[in-house]
Amino acid sequence: MLKNKFLVIPLLFAVTLGVILSVKTFPKQYTVNLEGVKYQLGTENNHFTEPITIRIDGKLQQSLTGSKTFKGTIDIDDEKIPVPEDQRGLEIMFQDNGGGPIVYSYFENGRPGTYGYGVLYTNSNFSEVTIATFQKDETDLSNRGWTSENGQMITAPAANRTEALKISNELMKDYLKGNSLK
Numbered sequence: 008m009l010k011n012k013f014l015v016i017p018l019l020f021a022v023t024l025g026v027i028l029s030v031k032t033f034p035k036q037y038t039v040n041l042e043g044v045k046y047q048l049g050t051e052n053n054h055f056t057e058p059i060t061i062r063i064d065g066k067l068q069q070s071l072t073g074s075k076t077f078k079g080t081i082d083i084d085d086e087k088i089p090v091p092e093d094q095r096g097l098e099i100m101f102q103d104n105g106g107g108p109i110v111y112s113y114f115e116n117g118r119p120g121t122y123g124y125g126v127l128y129t130n131s132n133f134s135e136v137t138i139a140t141f142q143k144d145e146t147d148l149s150n151r152g153w154t155s156e157n158g159q160m161i162t163a164p165a166a167n168r169t170e171a172l173k174i175s176n177e178l179m180k181d182y183l184k185g186n187s188l189k
Contacts, residue, residue, distance in 0.1 A: 034067065034068040035067050036065075037065060038063070039061075039062070042163060043164055043165045044058055044163075044165050044167065045058075045059045045159065045160070060084045062083075065097070078096070078098050089122055090113045090120075091113055095111060097111065104182040107128075108126055109123070111123075123151060124141060126138065135163070136163055137171070137174055137179065139158055139159075141153055142158065162175050175188050
């Protein structure tokens with residue numbers, strides 16, 4: 008009888024640990040529609056703000072090591088993405104700084120291609136998101152990038168630039184390392 012107790016306790020512990028790990032790593036479905044704003048950073052650019060809707064549909068999975076991967080789609084009103092409609096599925100692997108590069112991989116006319124849209128930052132349940140969108144460099148039109156001084160952002164939920172900046176600074180705090188967007 009004493010022998011059975013020594014077997015039951017480790018077995019209960021192993022089962023409990025297995026249930027906790029499977030719940031933690033099981034992919035979670037998110038389907039959200041958020042109203043936000045598209046705006047340009049820099050105090051001299053505070054006149055550039057326009058309303059926008061972001062639709063996110065996909066699954067977020069966390070590994071045993073804590074890394075997160077999103078598989079699904081992100082649609083943003085009026086954004087021109089030069090990727091065939093039927094190939095806009097994403098796999099976003101979030102980095103340690105909280106950001107996940109939005110990169111589309113596709114085939115067109117038998118040739119592979121990629122298109123980098125920006126970097127996504129989100130809270131744990133996609134109820135707040137901000138995207139640092141890549142823009143063409145005026146001096147080198149083949150180069151696309153983003154800067155914290157004058158880059159473009161899409162943030163939701165937000166009704167104005169002030170609300171959007173607050174959310175962006177919070178979601179990007181690990182990336183910004185004590186600095187703030189203006």
